[in-house]
Amino acid sequence: MVSAGRILASSLFLTLASPSLAAAPRVLLIWDVKSQQTEALARSLKDGGSVVVFSDTDEIHYDGKNPSPADFDVVVHLNGTTHHAEMTLVGQQALTRFVREGGGYLGHEWNAYELSCGRMQTMRPLILFDRTSGYMVPIVLKKAEQAGSHPVVWEVPQVFTMTGSSNIGRVHKFEQEPAIVLARDQQGNDAIAVREYGLGRVVNFHHGGNWEGAATIFDSKEARRLFVDSVRWAYGCDPSFREGHREKTCAQIEARRKQ
Numbered sequence: 001m002v003s004a005g006r007i008l009a010s011s012l013f014l015t016l017a018s019p020s021l022a023a024a025p026r027v028l029l030i031w032d033v034k035s036q037q038t039e040a041l042a043r044s045l046k047d048g049g050s051v052v053v054f055s056d057t058d059e060i061h062y063d064g065k066n067p068s069p070a071d072f073d074v075v076v077h078l079n080g081t082t083h084h085a086e087m088t089l090v091g092q093q094a095l096t097r098f099v100r101e102g103g104g105y106l107g108h109e110w111n112a113y114e115l116s117c118g119r120m121q122t123m124r125p126l127i128l129f130d131r132t133s134g135y136m137v138p139i140v141l142k143k144a145e146q147a148g149s150h151p152v153v154w155e156v157p158q159v160f161t162m163t164g165s166s167n168i169g170r171v172h173k174f175e176q177e178p179a180i181v182l183a184r185d186q187q188g189n190d191a192i193a194v195r196e197y198g199l200g201r202v203v204n205f206h207h208g209g210n211w212e213g214a215a216t217i218f219d220s221k222e223a224r225r226l227f228v229d230s231v232r233w234a235y236g237c238d239p240s241f242r243e244g245h246r247e248k249t250c251a252q253i254e255a256r257r258k259q
Contacts, residue, residue: 025104025235028072030055030062032082032210037218041209041227045076048228060085064094070257073235074104076227080210080217083110086119093122100125100198102253104234106227109134109167109208128179128193128204130172136165136214139207140186141222147182151233152194152203156222164217166191167206179204192226194233199249203230 027050031038034054045052056066060082069075075095086092099105105126112131114120120127139162147153171179171190183192185206195202205226209217217223232238237250 025050025073025231025238026071027052027074027076027231028055028067028069029053029076030059030078032059032078032080035210037210037216038078041076041078041218041224044224044228045231048231050074050228050231058082059087059091061088062091063088064091069094069098069103072103073237074106074231075099076106076231077108077111078210079107079109079111079114080208081212083114086114087123089122092120096123096125099200099202101256102199102249104201104203104231104236106203106205106230106234108205109165110211111204112167112169112206124172125174125197126202126204128171128195128202129167129169129190129206131167131169133168134165134208135168135187138163139166139191141183141191142186143183144181146180150182150194152226152230153182153192155225155229160220160222162207162217162220162223163214164220165208165211165214167208169206199253201234201236203234 027045029042029052031054042052055062059077059079075098095105107126111120111127112129113134115124115127116131140159142159143153166185168187168189171181171193177195177197179193179195181190181193185191189206191206193204207217209223236246237253
């Protein structure tokens with residue numbers, strides 16, 4: 001005989017995990033390089049229930065109109081190979097405004113690196129880590145105690161390993177709307193963080209996918225799973241994640257998009 005508790009747990013899992021039972025987030029993938037790694041990430045997002053559209057240009061030349069983020073729910077921004085130059089100012093402004101007005105944003109390295117070089121300043125609200133340096137060894141990630149069953153990390157193991165490169169540093173101390181650390185690496189660096197900014201949501205990873213020095217991050221099923229679940233949480237208006245105050249927030253977002 002199956003217990004009521006097991007039935008409830010199974011129902012919750014299906015609600016969260018099954019794309020057919022939830023709205024499909026529209027994702028704009030702003031790429032650094034169109035590689036097998038990038039394609040593998042896009043396939044994982046699609047398999048996870050998202051509708052994925054590639055930007056018309058790489059992230060350096062993104063100008064907020066190619067295409068506009070306003071037509072999407074979440075932006076995934078890759079910056080592993082194009083860190084030698086920053087995104088256009090109008091592109092940065094468009095993404096920051098998009099999140100402030102209710103969009104979701106997923107970023108990774110080398111955003112904090114660019115910020116440390118004096119670039120990407122307009123996107124400070126979306127870049128959750130500060131940088132001291134970087135390293136390239138196997139990355140061992142462990143969930144932080146405060147992570148609990150947060151939707152960004154609920155499907156990855158308590159401890160897991162990737163091969164690649166990552167940031168050395170801590171989460172930035174925002175005076176308002178602070179970021180929350182969900183995982184740290186074996187060196188104690190903050191590795192996964194989330195933030196609510198305005199009406200929107202931000203997720204950052206300290207590892208750098210597609211970096212030419214170690215372009216194997218997206219070979220990791222855990223890395224791809226983090227992006228899949230982060231899109232759902234960053235969207236925030238999926239019926240599965242409309243917890244508490246999000247009901248009012250999502251009503252504001254929907255009203256804005258109808259204008």
